Amino acid sequence: MSLRFCANGGRWQSIWQCILLLAGVVTQGQGANILSVMTVPSKSHMVFLSPLLHELAQRGHNLTVISPFPQSPPVKNVRDIKLNYRMDSFHKERNMSLFELGEVNPLIFVFRSSILGIEMCKAAISTPEVQELITSSDQKFDLLIAGVYTDCFLGLAHKHNASIIYQIPNTLTFILGDPVGNPGAYSYIPDIMLNIPVNMNFLQRMLNSVCGLLVELVWFFCYIPRQQEIMMTYSRNIDNFPSIDKLWKSTSLFLINNHESIGLPRPLTPNTIQIGGMHIKPSKDLPKELKTVMDNSEEGVIFFSFGSNVQPSEMPNDKFNVFMKVFSKLKQTVLWKWDQDDMIGKPSNVHLGKWFPQNDILGHKNVVLFISHGGLLSLQEAVYHGVPVVGIPLFGDQKVNLIRAEDKGYAVKLLFHNVTEESLLWAINEVLTQQKYRQRAAELSQLFHDQPQQPLERAIFWTEYVLRHGGATHLRSAALDLYWWQLALLDVAAAVAVCMLVPVLLCLFVVRRCRRRHATPEVRAESKKKR
Numbered sequence: 001m002s003l004r005f006c007a008n009g010g011r012w013q014s015i016w017q018c019i020l021l022l023a024g025v026v027t028q029g030q031g032a033n034i035l036s037v038m039t040v041p042s043k044s045h046m047v048f049l050s051p052l053l054h055e056l057a058q059r060g061h062n063l064t065v066i067s068p069f070p071q072s073p074p075v076k077n078v079r080d081i082k083l084n085y086r087m088d089s090f091h092k093e094r095n096m097s098l099f100e101l102g103e104v105n106p107l108i109f110v111f112r113s114s115i116l117g118i119e120m121c122k123a124a125i126s127t128p129e130v131q132e133l134i135t136s137s138d139q140k141f142d143l144l145i146a147g148v149y150t151d152c153f154l155g156l157a158h159k160h161n162a163s164i165i166y167q168i169p170n171t172l173t174f175i176l177g178d179p180v181g182n183p184g185a186y187s188y189i190p191d192i193m194l195n196i197p198v199n200m201n202f203l204q205r206m207l208n209s210v211c212g213l214l215v216e217l218v219w220f221f222c223y224i225p226r227q228q229e230i231m232m233t234y235s236r237n238i239d240n241f242p243s244i245d246k247l248w249k250s251t252s253l254f255l256i257n258n259h260e261s262i263g264l265p266r267p268l269t270p271n272t273i274q275i276g277g278m279h280i281k282p283s284k285d286l287p288k289e290l291k292t293v294m295d296n297s298e299e300g301v302i303f304f305s306f307g308s309n310v311q312p313s314e315m316p317n318d319k320f321n322v323f324m325k326v327f328s329k330l331k332q333t334v335l336w337k338w339d340q341d342d343m344i345g346k347p348s349n350v351h352l353g354k355w356f357p358q359n360d361i362l363g364h365k366n367v368v369l370f371i372s373h374g375g376l377l378s379l380q381e382a383v384y385h386g387v388p389v390v391g392i393p394l395f396g397d398q399k400v401n402l403i404r405a406e407d408k409g410y411a412v413k414l415l416f417h418n419v420t421e422e423s424l425l426w427a428i429n430e431v432l433t434q435q436k437y438r439q440r441a442a443e444l445s446q447l448f449h450d451q452p453q454q455p456l457e458r459a460i461f462w463t464e465y466v467l468r469h470g471g472a473t474h475l476r477s478a479a480l481d482l483y484w485w486q487l488a489l490l491d492v493a494a495a496v497a498v499c500m501l502v503p504v505l506l507c508l509f510v511v512r513r514c515r516r517r518h519a520t521p522e523v524r525a526e527s528k529k530k531r
Contacts (some may be wrong), residue, residue: 031061036371043308117149181477199418261447283363298369386445
């Protein structure tokens with residue numbers, strides 16, 4: 001029956017059917033109450049997440065967003081709870097800049113990252129406004145959208161019987177794939193913290209596997225117990241807490257920032273959805289002054305940015321001088337994202353800005369090169385617009401992102417500590433003069449655009465799918481019910497080994513008894529002497 005039938009009237013017995021139909025329409029129009037938690041004070045994390053939150057709000061859902069970056073301007077249907085800390089407050093305690101962080105041993109970096117995640121989650125959940133939310137009996141949530149380092153908030157999902165969706169703004173690591181049962185493909189997927197190629201040799205596969213094992217050990221014996229302790233301490237009004245591991249494995253959906261045109265193809269469970277490039281929109285008109293500069297750059301424009309977390313003025317002087325000398329030799333216009341008002345000795349072809357509309361710049365026809373730190377969002381924007389890259393990774397997943405970019409043929413990678421005037425000038429000229437880099441970027445751009453559904457549409461569909469189907473438990477992998485040794489089939493291997501070994505031992509026993517029985521008295525006497 002349709003609403004048209006109700007509007008046109010009908011027999012009296014259809015009245016109740018019309019009322020029920022209208023009630024159903026009203027019910028479907030009601031939005032869900034959604035809690036989103038992001039503890040990492042990195043703008044790139046919010047850049048990735050914001051389109052999803054805004055679209056959910058526009059569709060009538062009510063959102064409470066806990067993050068260091070409140071919506072500006074405020075968004076209808078979104079209530080912000082601001083976390084008052086910044087990234088440098090965590091790193092400066094260790095007297096280490098982000099330029100130095102990339103030189104830390106990967107295994108030490110993993111351990112430090114887990115400690116950092118513990119500190120961030122504790123700082124977030126102990127915020128007074130968050131404590132008020134936890135103790136409130138007036139608010140009910142249907143869904144928790146959790147980011148990385150938010151595990152101490154999982155108790156709220158238990159309190160409200162809410163479904164859990166994890167959103168991962170970077171490449172999916174093995175440990176983060178565990179909550180939904182994604183297989184750990186150590187043999188052909190390099191860990192994001194290791195500076196190793198896609199096609200690993202034996203030693204690299206061994207290193208990859210050992211690193212993966214150590215991450216698992218740190219996670220389950222250091223990170224998870226501390227997160228459990230924080231959750232219990234700051235959520236005292238929540239009764240009958242399950243373990244974080246159990247809550248972790250009740251995750252309904254994983255939204256990961258990946259696409260095969262940029263990342264690596266890998267086996268994923270049905271409730272792991274790739275939404276790489278969700279934050280990208282077609283380029284818009286540039287501000288008038290910037291547009292004039294770019295339009296008048298007949299030799300092309302080079303855009304240089306180290307992302308939203310790094311303060312380029314903290315760069316060591318020797319490296320800063322390298323960039324200054326190299327840029328002064330170029331005939332192209334250089335747009336440099338710089339955090340100060342001015343720069344002493346700035347070359348005339350360099351234009352500074354504390355903020356640039358990066359996506360819109362990369363979409364301009366005169367952009368010929370992007371010099372980037374290799375952040376995943378930046379590389380996705382470069383591929384989206386078909387712009388080749390010179391990558392200089394600093395920390396985190398940036399090295400492996402640029403290894404893959406170089407392997408796919410649209411980038412040249414330089415390590416920051418190896419940047420010299422000669423190497424930087426060579427890398428820039430290599431990409432500018434060799435047409436293969438721009439051609440490959442254009443090919444990957446076509447692959448990136450050729451999708452049956454836009455990434456944001458896909459993210460919205462699956463988020464609301466979880467709401468419609470009460471957590472979508474039918475997508476849950478049976479791998480979550482197995483111990484690690486069962487998942488690795490060690491019990492099966494042991495059983496097969498026993499089944500093969502027992503007949504062999506039995507045959508040896510029978511042969512030995514037969515030989516003794518048919519042996520001559522002299523042989524038996526000699527055997528007894530040997531004993």
